[in-house]
Amino acid sequence: MDVFTRLGLKQVINASGKMTVLGASAVSEEVAQTLKEASQNYVDIDEIMELTGTVIAEVTGAEDGCPTSGAAAGIAISVASVIAGTNLTHIERLPYSDGLKNQVIVQKGQQIHFGASIAQMISLGGGKVVEVGQANKVEAEHIEEAINEHTAALMYIKSHHAIQKGMQSIEKMIEIAKRYQIPFIMDAAAEEDFQKYIAMGADIVIYSGGKALEGPTSGFICGKKVLMEACRKQYKGIGRPMKIGKEGMAGLMVALKQYSHKDENIELQISRMKLLCEDLNGVPGLTCMIKQDEAGREIYRANIEVNSKEAGMDAAELLHALESGNPAIYLRHHYVNIGILSVDPRPLLKGQEETIAEKIRLILARGVR
Structure with missing residues (x-):
């Protein structure tokens, strides 16, 4: 159980990116230890x-x-x-x-x-x-x-x-x-x-x-x-x-x-997003493909296009259902108005892309609005 859960807050899966509203990034063990020692001196x-x-x-x-x-x-x-x-x-x-x-x-x-x-x-x-x-x-x-x-x-x-x-x-x-x-x-x-x-x-x-x-x-x-x-x-x-x-x-x-020693492992991120897309492309009303960041950065996200007629709900409704759950799943939603949600692999912990796919399938199957 993480510190925020112990404090009574719901668990969050951040698939949105390094966003201030979700706490930006998770630091390394060395940085975390440095923060602890510095706070006590x-x-x-x-x-x-x-x-x-x-x-x-x-x-x-x-x-x-x-x-x-x-x-x-x-x-x-x-x-x-x-x-x-x-x-x-x-x-x-x-x-x-x-x-x-x-x-x-x-x-x-x-x-x-x-x-x-x-x-x-x-x-x-x-x-x-x-x-x-x-x-x-x-x-x-x-x-x-x-x-x-x-x-x-x-x-x-x-x-x-x-x-x-x-x-x-x-x-x-x-x-x-x-x-x-x-x-x-x-x-x-x-x-x-x-x-x-x-x-x-x-x-x-x-x-x-x-x-x-x-x-x-x-x-x-x-x-x-x-x-x-x-x-x-x-x-x-x-x-x-x-x-x-x-x-x-x-x-x-x-x-x-x-x-300078950090390994972003772009290929692994792309591989995880490919698996996510393969999983979601079998869901009625969803089309998933990998897209590079709009500003040209080396970030490759899974773009999920929602066809509201086939899916039974639109992208905004799916987003709301994901964010309302526990764990609360936050996707990148800059293009939700045109029916597109994105999954950013960088902040995801191991296996969380599988949780996201499972939750999306469950929401759409139940027709949760």
């Missing part, structure tokens, strides 16, 4: 913060790094760093930034809601969002014409939630930022390559510590040393209510050091 917080920054830099290839409580906090802190720098008077003013360079340019198709609004995270850091272009089409001219004396940064949001077509590329935005000598901020919260965007020339890159990294609830920022110093300084201002504790920083460092 004391440390100079400024010292461990600087050490964590050094480890972040080593893993990402950046000049320096800054730990955060999560990627959303990383957005607010990064924006604050380009607006206030290390000026304590400015830091203590935020998020009120009138009179400072405070405009952050974002492509319209990337103004997303990830559980909260990207615009709100930028605003918490004192930024004034400047949307450019249209939801499905942004020209380089849109970006350049928005740049003025109040521009603090250009920001790119790499996310499956964002519009994938018609946007200007990361490379183009970096080129524009460098030409106009404006900081370029990259929100790469769920990305798996921690060196790619620094190598491309980004000034600031933000990651989640609890998603691809499979670390504790945390986040980290990497980039230019002067900007990382400014990021850490924001803990005297808007970063204070977003602070990460000693346990989070210790666990984050261990997870970062483990990352």
Whole structure:
């Protein structure tokens, strides 16, 4: 029996992905032990913060790094760093930034809601969002014409939630930022390559510590040393209510050091999803096939298309029945409105794909709504 069951909560099978709403990731034994030991000891917080920054830099290839409580906090802190720098008077003013360079340019198709609004995270850091272009089409001219004396940064949001077509590329935005000598901020919260965007020339890159990294609830920022110093300084201002504790920083460092040795075993994940699809393709009203992640990441999910007439219920009803059970089974449901549910193999424990298939067959056989 796991800790949450002992506390009186229902068991959860996470087939949705490394989602914040389900607790993101399950950490390794070494990270878990580190969290325990760190919670039972004391440390100079400024010292461990600087050490964590050094480890972040080593893993990402950046000049320096800054730990955060999560990627959303990383957005607010990064924006604050380009607006206030290390000026304590400015830091203590935020998020009120009138009179400072405070405009952050974002492509319209990337103004997303990830559980909260990207615009709100930028605003918490004192930024004034400047949307450019249209939801499905942004020209380089849109970006350049928005740049003025109040521009603090250009920001790119790499996310499956964002519009994938018609946007200007990361490379183009970096080129524009460098030409106009404006900081370029990259929100790469769920990305798996921690060196790619620094190598491309980004000034600031933000990651989640609890998603691809499979670390504790945390986040980290990497980039230019002067900007990382400014990021850490924001803990005297808007970063204070977003602070990460000693346990989070210790666990984050261990997870970062483990990352290069981690085996994602993509072939095994695909094999598990093939078996799931073979099982479900024999169920009336269901068609299952493997699809790669929309944002191009090395993630291969089982897409289950529900024909409501043949299955006896639609995808939303099936989803509700799965989530209402015990164990509660959470599938990825970004396309439930068009009858598609997905199974992400990464967070599944051994044999849980069999439980999912069995439960789906049982629900449809009973006609549970």
